[in-house]
Amino acid sequence: MIFFKFIRLRTWWFKLPPFLVLIYLYFIKVNIEDFRREIYLILFLLAGLIIGAIFASLVNNFYDQEDDLMAGKENIMISMRKSQQLIALVITILFGISYSFFLLTNTYALVFYWLGWVCFYLYSCKQFRLKEKAYFGIIFDGLGSQFFPTLFIFAFLFGDTIIKSLAFVISGSIWMLFAFGMRSLIIHQYNDYENDIKAGVSTFVTSTSELGRSGFQTFVLLIEILSFMIFNWTIDWNIFVLPIGIYVVLLIGLNVIFKIKYYFFIPNQNQKSRSLFFDFYCTILPFTLLGLLALKNNENYLLLIVSVLLFNVPTMFNAINFFKIRPR
Structure with missing residues (x-):
């Protein structure tokens, strides 16, 4: 659908499951076993993340129009009038403000939520354009898309007791x-890389030396x-044993059967390859966590089914395209 392309759904939908992992692990930490009663809380937090992700996509498209036109990249905003572009941005901001009214009783959650939006703006806008500032681009995108949203989730869930779980909150x-x-x-x-070079866009990858990239990438990993x-x-490290075991078996199986190669940063050219750990973080970990919790409480199967339909089914279709396997 055009709307999904407009908000660049495919660029951030796969990043939602790790946020669910954070929420599930919070429930485990505070001994909440019936997730079905928390479904509205989960949907509320996801709604906030989605509104922020839509704003990040729109503001990035808004300021990337010239570069995308030069590189021949798809950007639906290019075909829109300036007034329509601004209306879309204003509507999204109004949704964010409306959402904020539910956060007024939690100052930390409110501040962390909007800090993410500020980072997105600084990352994309022409006045600062941090996305073309090498290391600053990498850092501010991470702060806006992951760090502050995670702190927002934890601040909302823990409330005044967040100080008691700082190791959990900060490490996550x-x-x-x-x-x-x-x-x-x-x-x-x-x-x-090629599109950025064509458009003359300076990024961490295009503007730093190989030695600088290698050192920083090692640090990140x-x-x-x-x-x-x-x-x-x-x-409790024991709950991670099963998903890690499943992932190791998957890695070996894909390598042996499909000759899949793995990488941390640089995709392998001219062959099928997967980035290490992301399949574990995005698919196996949330699925197995819900599966284990469903065994403890049968009512959690409802959330397991919903999660599979929203995240694992799309993953399955992506896998079919990736391996070029056509369903019979």
């Missing part, structure tokens, strides 16, 4: 920042792994 926020913010954007920039390990430790 840093993991999201380095995995889905910084590493994900670096991978995206490698995929967009190490912090991602370390923060995730600490995050596991703050809950």
Whole structure:
């Protein structure tokens, strides 16, 4: 649908499941076993994230029109009148303001929510254009898309008791920042390298030396792994044994059967390849967490089914296209 292309749904939908992981692990930490009673809370938090993601997509498209036109990239805003573009942005901002009225009793949640929006604006707008400032672009995109939204979720869930769970909150926020913010954007920039060169866009990948990129990428990966390990430790590492085991088997199976190669930052050219850990973070971990919790409480199967339909079914169709397997 045109609307889905307009809000660039495919660029951020796959980033929602890790936020669900945060919410599920919060429920586990505070011993909430009946997720069905929390479905409205989950939907409320997802709604806030989606509104923010739509704003990030629109403001990025708004300021990227000239570059996308030069690179031949799809940008629906190019075909719209300026007044229509501004109306779309204003409507999204009004949705964000309306959503904020539900956060007025939680100052931290309100501040963290809007800090994400500010980062998106600074990242895209012509006055600052941090997306073309190499390291600043990587950092601010991660802050806007992952770090502050994660803090918003935790601030909303924990409320006044957030101080008692700082190790859990900080390690989870840093993991999201380095995995889905910084590493994900670096991978995206490698995929967009030719388009960025064609449009004359300066990014971390196009403007830094190979030595500089290598050192920074190593730092990003190490912090991602370390923060995730600490995050596991703050809950109960035993619950991660099964999903990790499933992922290891999947890695071996895909490599042996389909000759899939794996990478951390730079996609392998001219062959099928997957970025390491992302399938685990986005698909296996949320699915297995819900599966384990459904075994403890049968009523959680409802949420498991909804999660599969919203996230795992699209993943399945993407996998069919990826492997070029046609369903019989």
